[in-house]
Amino acid sequence: MKIIKGLFLSVLLLSFTSCDDDDDNQVIEETFNFTAQLSEINDSGVSGTAAISVQGNSLTVLVEAEGMTPGEPHPQHIHGLENGEENATCPPESADTNEDGIITIPEGVPFYGGVLLPLADFPVADENGTISYQQTFILGENGNPTVEDLSALQNRVIVLHGMNDGDGAYVPTTPAACGELSLQ
Template identity: 30%
Template sequence: MRRMLTTIAVSGAVLALPATAAFAQTPHTYSANLTQANDSGASGTVMIELDGTTADISIDGNNFFDGFPHAIHFHGEPGGDNVCGPLNPGDAGFDEADEDGDGILSVVEGVPSYGGVALSLTTEGDTSPDSALAVDRFPTSGTLDYRRTIELPQEVADNLSTLHVVVHATDLNGSGEIGDQGTPSSLDPELDIEATAPAACGQITAMAAGGVATGAGGTATADNGASAALAGAAGLGVLGAVALRRRNGELS
């Protein structure tokens, strides 16, 4: 009898193992809330499902300029100490960041805060910093509607929550077009500053940790895949416990 109980306890442990394995493979969810830069009026949400180094990235924006390529990048030194920084005239520290005092935060003026380009969120092809200004491969709609699965460099995948999403191009003078501000871009003198000036920035933050901490009772992030997978993993554990109790019941 004692030997049978021991056997049952072991099979219970085996039943619980898949839960552990599922947990280890659970994708991590990150998000970023895009807030306006240069008083663009734009906003948006970035969702990143990271599985190993494979990232499913979606970006939904509001009020971006419709009909001009919006370069979108991950900015920051992976593992570094970057922030979006002062983005709009009137923000604390903006006048210091705005080195030439023109009231516009250029790309280069933002770099001391948000860092250099770590990844280019192009619509196709290369995603390295080399494609930072590949204007024919970036979203052009006012809502961005960006969906792409990207294989991230290891150091980017490992340090996502130290990076920022920056969306570029905004109609600074409100003329209804981009390219007529009359000031050259800080990145490329062939481009007008409106073509590259930041329109929005958002810090990437991890969401999955909250889902883990809340456990079976957590519903706050029930709409993301990671917590759904976690719920499945927890379910497997529960099933294992039920099976063990049922077998014990049969024995007694």
């Protein structure tokens, strides 16, 4: 009975301390899961899914995509607007402001913002154009953004880059797919 009482008290204490300073206390051991449906940009024909789970300062990313340019490395990032309270979105066709038929990285920035976390090492699509990627990042270490920098992941997007231009030349920067993250 004493042990149970002790446990109860420590749980009580823990919940008090974590409520105390939400802003300073960045290590929350609860797991948060996010998913995104990846849809094509620039008629790339790419589709896929992404999943992110965050526990404490450990962030694991899974990306499954098909229709990517085979045999090429595909840069991929978590993008977001500077103020995480503002919802980043995937760029609509009207984002192509110079109307050359291609939404470039800068043309997409007003919608999805800058790069918050490069999802390195960038995967190379196999001969079928498939990508299957998994990586864990320790936030706040190795130059990675902090948990706070990446807060409100439901307001962030994942962008996959790299596709052939009209002449069949591979352009690694061109956005090929995008998905808006939502909390599960």
